[in-house]
Amino acid sequence: MSDYVNTGVEAWKPNFYISADNKNITDKIRKGLINITLTDYGGSSKQTDELRVAIVSETLKIPARGVKISIGLGFGNQIIDKGIYIVDGASSGGEPRVVDFTAKAAPMNAAKGSPTVQSKKTRSWSDVTVSDIVATIASDNGLKPRVSKRFADNVITQLDQVGESDMHLMSRLATRFDAVSKPAGGYWIFLPRGAGESVSGAPLQHYTLTRRDNSSWGYSRNGQSGDSGSGGENPEPTYLIKYHDTATGQIKELRTR
Structure with a gap:
């Protein structure tokens, strides 16, 4: 992915790479990009991961069904390959002209006679x-x-x-x-699931976060948390921290007591 990174982007700014049928279209998309949304449904869901892209452009062709989209997301020069997605829907409207398309992580509309993951x-x-x-x-x-x-x-x-x-x-x-x-x-x-290991079984890196490492954080507790004066031992509160992993471009969560 590094060959396609716009090195002029500051390290803290979101960045991406995108290609269509192996043709680099990053610059065309970047100029009028509205948003890129990548939804990971998780392995226990019957739904496949979905990519959605919206762009303002007077000249960009509406991608045909079946076009293979490769995408990488991250920050600055650290862009992580997020895989291949197959276009399964597209629309356009205006003014100004907006092109919007969705793609799935597996071929949902294969050639006639070919099986799909939903067959x-x-x-x-x-x-x-x-x-x-x-x-x-x-x-x-x-x-x-x-x-x-x-x-x-x-x-x-x-x-x-x-x-x-x-x-x-x-x-x-x-x-x-x-x-x-x-x-x-x-x-x-x-x-x-949640084992913190790669396909080969090698352990993934672990990180220790402090408040200084987060752009935002929060804490909440409801009335049934055990400290409302009803007696008995008070369980330790659980903290949920969301943060951007600059190495992967993902929003991750940590729970701690």
Whole structure:
């Protein structure tokens, strides 16, 4: 991503990169950008992650359904690849002329006759590993499998898919292992939920935050928190802190006591 970064952007300013069918359109989008919204529904949801972009432009072509969008988000020169999304809807209006399009993290409108993650299927697996199942689902949807070592060799004695979409099936399987399973960035991932590790099993970095590291923070407590004078021991309050991770471009949350 670094080859496409506008190095004139200050380190604290949001920045992005975007391409359409491998053609860099960052500068065209930047000039009239209204907003970029990337929604991560999480692996337990039946919905796929969604990208939405709105631009003011008199000349930008409305992207056709099926166009492959690659996007990176971050701050300054630190832009993180957020994966590949397939355009599934677009609109335009004015004045001034605004182009608005949405794209999904998996092909929701594949070529005629091709399966999609929401297509209903009926089939069964017997005595196969989690890795085998993810590989099949990924291949069926034009993706590559990425499975955590923690789950890869777990044997599934029987798994039935009866009138069920791949998205729903993998959501069920992920729930069984307390995992996250979804299409993202050209892959179908199957990773531990909240384990703080990468696909290879390597631990992710941890950070210690103070008030000085946050642009804003807040604390709230309701009347049932245990300190209203009703007697008994008062439980420690829990603090929720939201912050921008400049390394990933994401808004993250921390809970502490």
